[in-house]
Amino acid sequence: MLSIGISGLRKVDFIHLSVFHHERLDFSLSNTVNIQRCMFAYQFAKKFVANKSVADIGCAAGYGTSLLASDAESVTGIDFSTIANARDNYGHHPKMAFATSKVPPICLPESSMDVVVCFQLIEHIEDQVELLKQVYKVLKPGGTFICTTPNAAKSIARNPFHTHEYSLEEMNSDAQKVFDSFTLMGLKGNHKIKKYYEDNSNLVSSILYWDFLKLHKLLPANWLVKPYNLLSSLVRYQLLLLNEESTQTNINDFYLSTDDIDNSLDIYLIAQKINVL
Numbered sequence: 001m002l003s004i005g006i007s008g009l010r011k012v013d014f015i016h017l018s019v020f021h022h023e024r025l026d027f028s029l030s031n032t033v034n035i036q037r038c039m040f041a042y043q044f045a046k047k048f049v050a051n052k053s054v055a056d057i058g059c060a061a062g063y064g065t066s067l068l069a070s071d072a073e074s075v076t077g078i079d080f081s082t083i084a085n086a087r088d089n090y091g092h093h094p095k096m097a098f099a100t101s102k103v104p105p106i107c108l109p110e111s112s113m114d115v116v117v118c119f120q121l122i123e124h125i126e127d128q129v130e131l132l133k134q135v136y137k138v139l140k141p142g143g144t145f146i147c148t149t150p151n152a153a154k155s156i157a158r159n160p161f162h163t164h165e166y167s168l169e170e171m172n173s174d175a176q177k178v179f180d181s182f183t184l185m186g187l188k189g190n191h192k193i194k195k196y197y198e199d200n201s202n203l204v205s206s207i208l209y210w211d212f213l214k215l216h217k218l219l220p221a222n223w224l225v226k227p228y229n230l231l232s233s234l235v236r237y238q239l240l241l242l243n244e245e246s247t248q249t250n251i252n253d254f255y256l257s258t259d260d261i262d263n264s265l266d267i268y269l270i271a272q273k274i275n276v277l
Helices: 029-049 063-069 083-090 128-138 168-178 191-208 221-242 244-248
Strands: 053-057 074-079 096-100 113-119 139-150 181-189 254-257 266-272
Touching: 029 063, 029 113, 029 139, 029 181, 029 221, 029 244, 029 254, 029 266, 053 063, 063 074, 063 083, 063 096, 074 083, 083 096, 113 128, 128 139, 128 168, 168 181, 168 266, 181 191, 191 221, 191 244, 221 244
Parallel strands: 053 074, 053 113, 074 096, 113 139
Antiparallel strands: 139 266, 181 254, 181 266
16 A cells, blocks of 8 residues: 655644645645545656656645656756745755746746646646647657646536636647647546545535525635635545545555546546657
C-alpha cells in the first residue's frame, strides 16, 4: 500500500478554514481522500519523467514537484502565489527550481521541456486553449503533456475558484485544437472512494436544498469564497465522521480507465508534441 504526502497531516480540525482567495490543497486529516486523489497524478506522471526535463505548472508549495524530482533530470515548478513556500520547502534540492508567474503565458523557453504536467489547474484559467498552446510551445518535439481536471459531470455545486470545468467532450475538442496525438482517461476509485463521494454528494445536496433561488450560480464568484470555504470544511468534517476509514486512503484506492470516462472523478489528458522534422 502506498500513501503519499500525508506523514505530517494535522489531526482533524473542523474549524480549520481556508481564507485564501485562491483554491489550495488542504493538508488536514479530514481531506486525506482528496490529497491522495491529487498525489495519484504525480505518481502516475513519474513513469514519464525519468531523466527528463520537467515543468510542473501550478506547483503550489511543491509537494508533488519534489516527488517528480526523485526521477527527473530537473524540475521547474511554476506558480503565482506559493513559490516562497515551495522555495522554503525544497529550494535546497539540486534538481528543483521555482518561478513565480501567472499562466498563460508560461515563462519558459520554447522547446525546452521533455514533460509538462498541469494538475488541477486548467479549470482555474480564463483562456484554457491558450494555456494548451503555451504548453505545446515549451515542449520539445516528442515531449509529453499530462493534465488533470475535475470532471464537470460530477460537479454538484459551483466552485467559485473555477472559471470553467471541462466535460469529456469539451476536453476532447480543445485538445484537438492543439495536439495531434493524445489520449483521454478517467480517474475512478474503489468502493471506499465511491462511498466517500456519494456521501459528499448527499451532504452538499442537503445544503443546496436551502438555496432554492440558486444564488450560488448567480452571485459573483468572489462573494462565494468565504461561505464556500466554510461549508467545504464542515462537509469534510461530516464526511470524516461517516467514513472514519477515509484517513487510511492511499493512491492505490484510485485507478485510471478509458471506459465510461463521463462517470470519472477527474479527466486525464496525456498528449504528445509530434516530432518536427
